[in-house]
Amino acid sequence: MSDELDWVRRLRRDTAARPGFLDEERSKLMATATGKDPAVTSPPPGVPQIIPQLPYENVLAAVDFLERAFGFREREEARLEHPGGVHTEMELGTGRIMLGGPGGHGTFPPKGSGNPTLHLTVYVSDVDQHFAQAQRAGARIVSEPADQFWGDRCYEAIDLEGHRWRFHQHTGRSFPFREHG
Numbered sequence: 001m002s003d004e005l006d007w008v009r010r011l012r013r014d015t016a017a018r019p020g021f022l023d024e025e026r027s028k029l030m031a032t033a034t035g036k037d038p039a040v041t042s043p044p045p046g047v048p049q050i051i052p053q054l055p056y057e058n059v060l061a062a063v064d065f066l067e068r069a070f071g072f073r074e075r076e077e078a079r080l081e082h083p084g085g086v087h088t089e090m091e092l093g094t095g096r097i098m099l100g101g102p103g104g105h106g107t108f109p110p111k112g113s114g115n116p117t118l119h120l121t122v123y124v125s126d127v128d129q130h131f132a133q134a135q136r137a138g139a140r141i142v143s144e145p146a147d148q149f150w151g152d153r154c155y156e157a158i159d160l161e162g163h164r165w166r167f168h169q170h171t172g173r174s175f176p177f178r179e180h181g
Contacts, residue, residue, distance in 0.1 A: 051089075052120060053098035055107040056161050059086040062099055065160045066090055069137035070122070070167070071130065072097070092122060110162035119156070119164035127169035131155045134167075147171065 043049055056062040066072040071092060078089035085101030097120070102108045110117060124130045131145050134157050142156035142164065152168040159165060 048094065048096050051096050051098055053100055054163055055102045055104060055109050056099055057102055057109055057111065059088060059099050059101060062159070062161065063088060063090065065137065069134045069139045069159070070165065071133065095122060119166050121166045121168060123168050123170065125169065127153045127155060127167055130167055147173070
């Protein structure tokens, strides 16, 4: 095989210094032939692998509430307003959620049915401060902050349309199991 590639080495003397050069060039050639760019990744750089989408009757009111109560920030460049409503994305640290109108992808807010379909777990740096912020903003508190046996301190809240949120702060402490009996 070495003899077959000598002509390439003579043309490109720098290939000896970069052993992966030929593989890179082959990938580029195959991408051109197949229409698949190896530089294109899924998800794109900076986008989380999993992004939950929550349905809301009033997406813009949800954006306002989630910002005030839970500290999310809307990704305004992701907002799409269309005749059927609004779709947007919000971030908290490295996490991201999507918000859309009812019926999108067959989902409806729990407010209408009375049944939460999921809960979202979100890590924050100070769960007690976060709890106070959520309470001031009018979140319905399900459980107040409490230390859990696995080392997190958590509280639960319901947002303005019935989605259940569970906020955690990892404390590093763990508590031994106690057997009852």
